[in-house]
Amino acid sequence: MKDKNRRRWFPLVDAQLQFKFLAVILGYGATLLLVIGCALFFPDFLVLTDETADPITKTKAAEFILTTHARLWLPVITALLLIGMHFFRSFHRVVGPLYRFRWAYEKIGGGDLGITVRLRANDLLPREEKGLNDMICSLAEKVRMVKDSAVKVSSSFGEIEKQFATMAEPQDSENNMERLLVEHRHAIKSLTEKLSVFTLQ
Template sequence: MEGTEKKKVPRRSYLVKGSLQWKILAWVMGMLITFSLFLALGFYFPLLYILYSNLPGESVILQQTAYFYLSMEKYIWISVPVVMVLIGIYSMILSHRIAGPLYRLEKTLLSIGEGDLSQRIRLRKHDELKDFGSRLNQTLDRLEGYLREALQALDEVERVEADLSSRSHPASAAAPDMEAQLLRLKESTSRLRQALSSFRLSSPPGSGIPPK
């Protein structure tokens, strides 16, 4: 029955931008493997040097100490895969917190490029790049405000134009009112120009140069 159907909850995917996240994971794992190799070199080289060198004095004690540490190596290296798995999981979670905002940023910019200025970047509590997303949203708010002001001024210009076009009075009688309407038209045009001048274009209007 429809009333008993459970609403499906979308599964959370940690691979939002797979290529970027795999690169981050590969970089972290590469650094971890490199660190492990240097650690192994620093661990084995002194011990092997002690075992195979004829050191005077307390060489027996040193050799016994070296044997002891070498006997413990299996316990040390058992923990290495566990640590690598844990770091890999943490790297995937961290990359998700970076890739998620980048994915939403990409979608938002595509919508803006299509003329939809109502879009905003919505970031979750633990996402990174919050400062960047907040600044971009503030920029979009200002941009939308400029365009809204321009559209309002344009509406006023169109109303004045329609009013002037509908006049049927003689020129002498309509002159004072016509002057007032023209003044309103001039003010609205000035507001429109001021609002639109807030934008920087890649080429001046009317130059015939396509935007970059």
């Protein structure tokens, strides 16, 4: 049960990508902490290192540094960690669809066009999901038409072979052969037109 809850709260879909973006977020957070620290404490550090400043001013600067240092960093670092954890949990709404798209690409590359990409209800990239599914349907329909044309070509060629095998009277055979050749030519033309929709480099 603990492992299941841990997977639910910190889902790993693509660990490398998720940790990479988490590192970017934490890097931005560390940069923000550095800027805040410099903006708050650097002027008072200058006062402390100024030999011409009076002791009272230096004391106030030191008190400000100590007080602010004690109060600031814990909530800021805690907020940064919470933001990172929230990002890590939420980012799977993007990584999950990317994982499904990668699965679809592998299927399409292997010749499987009978797939449908389905994302979870809260996942992002719904337009990309629809676009990919529309592309798969369109490609499947074109491949289906090519297959039908290929069947017609094979069938017409088979009829020509039969005509050769059963030639009896020359005139009748010639007429039948001419008709079959015309049908075969039309079938080849149709197949060529179906294949012309695909562009290859």
